[in-house]
Amino acid sequence: MIAEDEIDFSSGMYGLPPGGLRLDGKTAVVTGASSNIGLSIALGMAQAGADVIMVARGAERLAKAAEAVRGAEPKRRIVACPADVSTVEGVTAVAGAVEAEFGMADALVNCAFASGKAGIPADLKILEIPDEMFNETYQTNVLGTYRLIKALFHGHVDAERPASIVNVVSGSGLLPVPVIHNTAYGASKAALWMMTRYLAVNLAPLIRVNALCPGNVSATGQPHTETARKMMSQIPMGRVGKPGEMAGAAVYLASDASSFTTGAMLVCNGGRDW
Numbered sequence: 001m002i003a004e005d006e007i008d009f010s011s012g013m014y015g016l017p018p019g020g021l022r023l024d025g026k027t028a029v030v031t032g033a034s035s036n037i038g039l040s041i042a043l044g045m046a047q048a049g050a051d052v053i054m055v056a057r058g059a060e061r062l063a064k065a066a067e068a069v070r071g072a073e074p075k076r077r078i079v080a081c082p083a084d085v086s087t088v089e090g091v092t093a094v095a096g097a098v099e100a101e102f103g104m105a106d107a108l109v110n111c112a113f114a115s116g117k118a119g120i121p122a123d124l125k126i127l128e129i130p131d132e133m134f135n136e137t138y139q140t141n142v143l144g145t146y147r148l149i150k151a152l153f154h155g156h157v158d159a160e161r162p163a164s165i166v167n168v169v170s171g172s173g174l175l176p177v178p179v180i181h182n183t184a185y186g187a188s189k190a191a192l193w194m195m196t197r198y199l200a201v202n203l204a205p206l207i208r209v210n211a212l213c214p215g216n217v218s219a220t221g222q223p224h225t226e227t228a229r230k231m232m233s234q235i236p237m238g239r240v241g242k243p244g245e246m247a248g249a250a251v252y253l254a255s256d257a258s259s260f261t262t263g264a265m266l267v268c269n270g271g272r273d274w
């Protein structure tokens with residue numbers, strides 16, 4: 001037993017690292033920030049002290065979302081950047097906004113995604129998936145994410161500036177769910193997870209790269225699809241997640257509280273076995 005007067009915390013070896021779970025003075029970029037999980041993460045970043053660049057395609061919905069975050073956290077600078085991250089132009093626009101407004105980013109959360117499901121017939125067969133589903137999902141979820149990381153962080157190593165990247169993956173990328181429509185989406189999320197690991201290995205120690213894997217998350221408290229409803233019995237916590245329950249995980253991964261964590265996946269799925 002160590003006597004209380006022998007304990008010395010001045011070395012910084014114990015407790016939360018400096019900065020802890022706070023993001024004060026940092027700039028966070030959140031894509032997919034106009035809805036559900038991305039919106040919640042943008043608010044969480046601002047609540048933790050970060051200035052935030054919020055990205056989504058639809059300018060009107062994004063402006064409303066940014067206004068709401070600004071209203072909740074008036075001391076933070078909240079910038080709405082309408083852009084399509086699946087395109088080179090969109091990525092260039094985000095990088096330009098970051099440079100013009102803040103210089104460099106300290107954190108990036110890649111939450112924007114494509115499911116490729118629009119216009120696809122309900123009776124899709126596993127060997128009849130159109131190329132567009134793969135093109136769309138990979139263009140946004142994998143290539144767009146990579147391009148954005150490259151555009152925002154290429155200067156960090158020379159500048160010796162640390163950063164944290166969080167890629168939002170999915171259970172559909174870890175095991176096949178009983179939805180043929182999720183094939184390309186799931187494969188793209190599996191690719192995103194492996195890309196996360198390659199980036200983590202090769203950008204360490206300066207830039208940490210982790211994945212956040214949400215379970216079924218909806219702001220209504222109800223499963224958002226019929227399949228999700230059928231899978232409710234597989235969730236030990238017996239409910240869907242709230243968007244706010246993803247924000248804490250993203251803030252943790254973006255902050256110095258996770259300073260020895262890279263190449264990891266933080267699963268927030270109510271206890272499902274993936």
Ligand SMILES: NC(=O)c1ccc[n+]([C@@H]2O[C@H](COP(=O)([O-])OP(=O)(O)OC[C@H]3O[C@@H](n4cnc5c(N)ncnc54)[C@H](OP(=O)(O)O)[C@@H]3O)[C@@H](O)[C@H]2O)c1
Binds near residue numbers: 031032034057112114
């Ligand atoms: N919700 C879940 O249960 C769940 C489960 C597992 C994983 N996830 C993952 O969590 C993330 C967020 O899911 P969510 O349910 O919160 O999504 P959501 O409510 O559908 O919101 C998607 C967001 O991404 C934006 N977006 C889509 N394509 C974009 C593009 N090309 N460029 C820029 N922004 C784009 C959308 O705005 P615009 O349409 O205006 O661009 C919107 O802000 C996704 O990566 C998803 O795979 C979600």
